[in-house]
Amino acid sequence: MVTDTPLLSVSDLYVSFPTPRGVVHALNGVSLEVHAGKLVGVIGETGCGKSVTARSVLGILRPPGRIDSGSIRFQGEELLEMSERALAKVRGAQIGFIPQDPIAALDPILRIEDQFANVLRAHRPISRKRCRDLARVALERAGIAGPDRVLRGYAHQLSGGMAQRVVIAIATILDPTLVIADEPTTGLDVTIQRQILDLIAQRFRTEKRTLLLVTHDLGVVAEYCDEIFVMYAGKVVESGAVQRVFGRPSHPYTRLLIESVELRRFDTGEERPSGLLDLVNYARGCPYASRCPLADDRSRSEAPEIRELDGRMVACHHAEEVLAGAAPRS
């Protein structure tokens, strides 16, 4: 077990979205730790809360989302208690963000070089010329040949892959310690996805940057990450080293995801009804019980605590059974 202080530590985070139809409890006690220099994946299906977790850390929850309780510590400092001004310094400068849709993330009416300048000059008193020089280098390091043409152009002139390279260059230009990427290659073709992820992983490894990668794609986590957090219904249900968790899952939901991606199993149970989770009922049992083939009375009445088992963390009363049933893979 790692004993040093985590770079990022989210604990017992509750986030809800009050809507006219009721309160959507998006996060129901999420805890995760990210250690410096690691590439960490957060995985789960639509509505599991993986993006909400990322956005909470970045302080960019979409309205009407609100953090009800919990703690988000970055480099030992509590972000939820920081002043707006102090937070603004942390975000951007120390925590970079790579969003899903790069073309939408870029400003459509600003030249790319001005978007670099805006980010740089918000944090450093430097000249426009110096901005351009830094931007040029950043684009080259993001694999863009001929950066000057890109700098003079606009977002809509870029392909999806090129736009994501630009976004990566902007997200890292202030040399952040931590970068949060929310589905950075969703919507890109697989050959472009590979280029982008190779770029991120190689650069982050050499620059000793830390990555929190939110994705629905297990393969992406397996190929590029060291550690994984599997989320379901606003909770972390399993976490640990990627090879350990994917090699031998101990939560039935992790197992389901693996079997689905390999198209080995198809009777995957009904989807969780979208939208409203009743917090009262929710608190009583395991959130996965309604889909789980192993669920019993205990699962339906008592929410499993996250616990250590076989060198990873898991929240399931039946984790031993799942682990025993999973043939270890070499």
Next chain:
Amino acid sequence: MPLLEADRVTKTFLREGHARIHALNGVSVSVEPGEAVGVVGESGSGKSTLGRLIIGTHRPDSGAILFRGEDLGRLDAKQLRKVRGEISIVFQEPHAAFDPRWTVGSIVGEPLLIHRPDMSGRQRRERVIQALRSVTLDESMYDRYPRSLSTGQAQRVGIARATVTDPKLIVLDEPTSSLDLSIRAQILRLLARLQKALGVSYLLISHDIRSVRVTTQRTVVMYLGQIMESGPTDTILSAPRHPYTQMLLDSETTIHPRAQRRVPAPLGEIPSPTQLPTGCFFYSRCPLRIDACAAAPVALRTIAPGHEVACIRVDATARGAVGTPESRIAVPADAAATSAVS
């Protein structure tokens, strides 16, 4: 006789009065009765345009779409309507494809109103319920509205609608792209099961080369409006011979990663469809390219029964089946790009 045949079809679009986009550049595909054919490729490959030509929302500039040997372009309105009842489509975004004010029953039953006007209301209802059951939705769905359905349920409604008239061919346009992982697996299995049960033919259009594995018998790989490779799905997935197919497969991530990727990371991006290359369309991104590749167009050649490849370097791509260590492809030094992170 093939059920469906696209014969050397070309299709161009004019982009806002600017350049002409060459979406399809002489594509021939056939689908036999009861056969499921996958069409895979990335954005700009022309696969969706091909689907639109087949369901008749676009017409080819040249070449022909033949259904049971009859050129769809030469049929009169009445004949065309009859054919339309035999070709149906499942869309990528089920919710977007439905009118939110219609019930599930009327969504699924609508094709019957058009193509089976002889049916009574009761017969229609029975047929709709039967179609819903075949996609494992029960009768209670009949009066529900699309908004109350999960994405997986909505896609099953879309499939029920596509099967309700007993079509001979179903065009599936990215049917699982908007679905979560576990639901994707369900839908793919449902499609495979329905195909066997109904004896219907599929043309499955997908950017996800893995999704053709469980649902199709034959796979066509497209790039820039041309076919790069076609053959039995097993062969395409386990022993592809076109460098593009190999690159596509190698770029797919897996949860049990290989220590090293077999082919180097892909070069660049797909060229603009407004200015087609003169030689091999894949030249600009190919790790195996030689000067001769750029010199003249490359035609599909049969390298084994039912297996066609458009590549003059096909000898260099045969290094045993992909997945075995000897399958690593020799790469010219200038093309050696980034390798994967271990």
